[in-house]
Amino acid sequence: MKTLLLPALLLAGLRAAASTPPADTLATGPARPAPRAAGTSSERPWYRPTHLAVQTGGGLGMVAAGAGYEFAKGRLETDVLIGYVPKHYAGSTLSLASLKFLYSPFRLPVGEKFQVVPLTLGAYFSYTHGTLNDELKGQYASDYYWFSTDTRYGPLLGSRFTFLAPPVAATGQPRKVSVYYELGTNDLYLASWFNNQKGGLAFSQLLTLALGLKADF
DSSP, X not given: OHHHHHHHXXXXXXXXXXXXXXHHHHHHSOOOOOOOOTTOOOOOOTTSOSEEEEEEETTSOSEEEEEEEEETTTTXXXXXXXXXXXXXXXXXXXXXXXXXXEEOOOOEEETTTEEEEEEEEEEEEEEXXXXXXXXXXXXXOTTSOSSXXXXXXXXXXXXXXXXXXXXXTTTOOOEEEEEEEEEEOOHHHHHHHHTOTTTSOOXXXXXXXEEEEEEEO
16 A cells, blocks of 8 residues: 555656746746836827927017927927017007918938928918007998908928937937027018019018027927
8 A cells, every 4th residue: 555655646746846837937937017107108198289389570479489289200390379569569569379380301410419400391370469450440441451451371481400308207208499490471571572573672571580499398
């Protein structure tokens, strides 16, 4: 009996040892990824703007500020700006709401931390509240002005210089800070130039200049 019991115990022990993985295998096996902490998602909500912008000039206000979105890997942008002109400079206090669409076909790297965007093309639309006689109903006939006194639109052309800042530590979102200029004109300036080419407006009088700053956040 003892002769049969001993082999049976040895066989059971060998089977148990074979079915139990080694201790070092348990310790060094592939680890499951740790759950992402709340509030650290790298995905930006669709409604959140990608950058803030502030500029002066360009026919959009002595000072204009707002936010914007980027599309197509940064080649397309749209900005929404609110501008302001003091009464001292315009005869009445002006507030402007503007929408810009911009296209930057390519970028040129300058070292590891800088970029040059040599060409930006675009267009804008703006609405001005507070123009003189705006609130005096009936003072002029509806066809007194052949042009709109509060709505402007036109083309834009510019360039920018960009600093590539370190990404946001919590989310890994890339960041950049850009300074830019834009040359523009509008429908009223162009119509006045085409109708007064003989001794009228010089081409340089058609242009507006904007200087601005954009920063990702």
